[in-house]
Amino acid sequence: MIQCPKCHAQMHTYNRNGVQIEQCSGCRGIFLDYGELESLTRLESQWAQQAPPAPPAPQAYPAAPAPAWGAPHQGGHYGGHHRQKSFGRMLFSS
Amino acid sequence: MTTTPVVRALGDLAHGSAHPATTACSCPPPQVLADRNDGTVVRSGPVVAKAHAADSDTRALMARLSLAASPPLAGILLPPLPAPDVPPAGAGDRTVSLWPYGRPVDPSDPDAAPWEEAAVLLARLHRTPPPRPLPPMRGPVKAARAVARMCRAVPGGPCTAPVLAAWRGLPGWARAENPVPPHRDGYLCHGDLHLGQLVRHPAPQGPWLLIDMDDAGLGDPAWDLARPAAWYAAGLLPPGIWLRFLDAYRAAGGPAVRADGDPWPELDVVARALTVQTAALALAKSAAEERSPDEVEQLMIDACVRIASLPPELVSEPPS
Numbered sequence: 001m002i003q004c005p006k007c008h009a010q011m012h013t014y015n016r017n018g019v020q021i022e023q024c025s026g027c028r029g030i031f032l033d034y035g036e037l038e039s040l041t042r043l044e045s046q047w048a049q050q051a052p053p054a055p056p057a058p059q060a061y062p063a064a065p066a067p068a069w070g071a072p073h074q075g076g077h078y079g080g081h082h083r084q085k086s087f088g089r090m091l092f093s094s
Numbered sequence: 095m096t097t098t099p100v101v102r103a104l105g106d107l108a109h110g111s112a113h114p115a116t117t118a119c120s121c122p123p124p125q126v127l128a129d130r131n132d133g134t135v136v137r138s139g140p141v142v143a144k145a146h147a148a149d150s151d152t153r154a155l156m157a158r159l160s161l162a163a164s165p166p167l168a169g170i171l172l173p174p175l176p177a178p179d180v181p182p183a184g185a186g187d188r189t190v191s192l193w194p195y196g197r198p199v200d201p202s203d204p205d206a207a208p209w210e211e212a213a214v215l216l217a218r219l220h221r222t223p224p225p226r227p228l229p230p231m232r233g234p235v236k237a238a239r240a241v242a243r244m245c246r247a248v249p250g251g252p253c254t255a256p257v258l259a260a261w262r263g264l265p266g267w268a269r270a271e272n273p274v275p276p277h278r279d280g281y282l283c284h285g286d287l288h289l290g291q292l293v294r295h296p297a298p299q300g301p302w303l304l305i306d307m308d309d310a311g312l313g314d315p316a317w318d319l320a321r322p323a324a325w326y327a328a329g330l331l332p333p334g335i336w337l338r339f340l341d342a343y344r345a346a347g348g349p350a351v352r353a354d355g356d357p358w359p360e361l362d363v364v365a366r367a368l369t370v371q372t373a374a375l376a377l378a379k380s381a382a383e384e385r386s387p388d389e390v391e392q393l394m395i396d397a398c399v400r401i402a403s404l405p406p407e408l409v410s411e412p413p414s
Contacts, residue, residue: 064333065358069404071400072329086390088201088202089201089390091204091288091290091325094288
């Protein structure tokens with residue numbers, strides 16, 4: 001059993017995803033052995049890769065197929081008096 | 095208001111065609127509906143006179159105008175009135191045609207525009223076996239002209255870089271440099287569809303018809319869907335309106351896109367071309383008026399930025 005170098009309380013050993021870590025029962029500080037930080041970092045990056053993709057942005061209308069270069073967040077552009085007027089002009093010209 | 099000789103000549107011609115000279119006249123003064131390089135249009139009561147573009151290829155223009163009088167296209171295109179016996183002197187050597195007045199789409203209410211009717215008219219046009227000989231549809235030529243106009247108006251301007259990059263990424267056929275691929279070619283196309291190209295005739299409550307065949311001809315019918323597609327892709331046209339238009343076109347058997355599923359394999363190139371054309375004209379016009387592009391124009395330029403930065407594997411048809 002090791003003692004916490006900071007508050008001298010007892011440290012307990014835990015296993016987190018195959019990595020042994022010691023945590024102080026007093027101040028909750030954590031002691032990592034050589035290589036354990038790297039192991040945790042590696043586990044973290046694996047977890048991030050496996051995480052499901054973020055849900056798509058909400059759409060104002062049932063999704064219609066769009067090209068790869070389409071405007072992001074279809075559905076957000078259509079309001080506004082100025083835009084209506086300007087868009088109206090564009091609809092009628094070559 | 096200042097009038098030009100051609101406007102006066104068209105007004106006189108339209109008025110002279112509206113009723114016999116012997117009838118008492120309470121007609122309002124002729125109304126200029128358009129006065130641009132590519133067409134001057136003047137209305138007097140039930141008659142509209144049009145002077146076509148000065149640089150038109152006359153033979154090609156006559157072939158295009160004859161489409162409007164062609165019986166298989168009745169109910170799709172507004173039929174012309176008999177051409178004037180003697181071309182009005184004030185029109186110079188521009189070809190002049192006469193048309194019945196039709197009621198246009200209300201520009202102040204784009205949401206009420208006849209999207210489904212436009213789609214059905216296009217589907218019927220595209221399904222009509224084209225009379226031959228007929229020149230090519232002028233869509234790609236107009237896109238190339240718009241880019242050239244931008245380059246003259248804003249020579250070397252940094253704002254033109256993404257538009258030019260998007261333009262260079264298009265296949266040669268969409269830039270009027272190569273023939274249209276055979277499997278997409280040979281359909282009867284309008285060539286310049288927008289909401290100003292629809293009227294109700296007889297006015298005010300008759301059926302909707304297409305007008306202005308000056309750019310019509312043989313080509314890829316997807317070009318006629320490309321403007322709405324480009325507006326939708328740029329985030330301007332709400333998806334609901336786009337889907338109404340697309341679904342009506344498909345339901346009417348339009349051949350430009352596959353019957354079901356994702357239509358973008360057919361639309362991608364043409365919608366990119368119209369995005370470039372619209373952005374190029376926006377930059378040319380805003381430069382001429384010494385202003386910045388407005389919010390809507392900027393969205394089309396932004397779309398060019400996204401097109402220009404596309405990884406090649408996301409482009410459905412690479413440049414040629």
